[in-house]
Amino acid sequence: MYEDEAQIYRALADPTRLRILALLRVREACVCELVGRLPVSQPAVSQHLRRLRQAGFLTERRQKYWTYYAIRSDLPPMLKEIVAALPHDAADEAWIREQTADLVCTEVKVAPRASTRS
Amino acid sequence: MYEDEAQIYRALADPTRLRILALLRVREACVCELVGRLPVSQPAVSQHLRRLRQAGFLTERRQKYWTYYAIRSDLPPMLKEIVAALPHDAADEAWIREQTADLVCTEVKVAPRASTRS
DNA sequence: TCACCTCATCGCGATTTACTTATATGGCTA
């Protein structure tokens, strides 16, 4: 009794996952984009995305190198309201809006690696 | 960032707490009434109530022996919607409706103790 | 005042969660 509902709220019970939802509210994004913005490692982001997907919040789509995650368009009304009610972080939203999806990952992540090539 | 919201959803991330909210949706109740209905111990119920109160869902009121908990009437709209959207359990709602607050605890709990007095 | 009632808190063990690093997977491209 109420296990299913608790499961859904448990998926929302983490600040990083809420931030991911707020970011994806602007537009879909691939894992590496989120990794470039969030203060946790790539596996952590991957695990959070899996949790949100299993709870029914996200869909995934493969394209070229990247896996894009997006908020399900057929979200139940209550969940849609919850997502809509999340606070807006101006910096986060500006950031994800100005990303050019196909460039971010390679461009951003090659730079740091340059130092390891020496 | 998003810590406060996560805190709220964490308070909802447990089936027993959701069931308590659904029960209190019918009417306020004292701890011993909830203990009489839920499949967990009195300390567990007490802790769940504290968690819900700290998250801002409940108020408490003392009267004679009992502490009555109720859903805050000034709940933010989003939280009010969340509580309203919880599934209705007919048996639970019938049960709490037919309780006569002042009788339940002493009546119900004296009986089992009789066997330990022998 | 003292016994009794409800409820809160303490202290503990078991489980879950969220993170890390290391490594595996699988698509893409040369």
Next chain:
DNA sequence: TAGCCATATAAGTAAATCGCGATGAGGTGA
């Protein structure tokens, strides 16, 4: 097909969570 890229999974650890029984706190009433 060989190597690279983004992503997923594995394994381990620290902290949070949920349950219990025992006990403490505080009001009530004889």
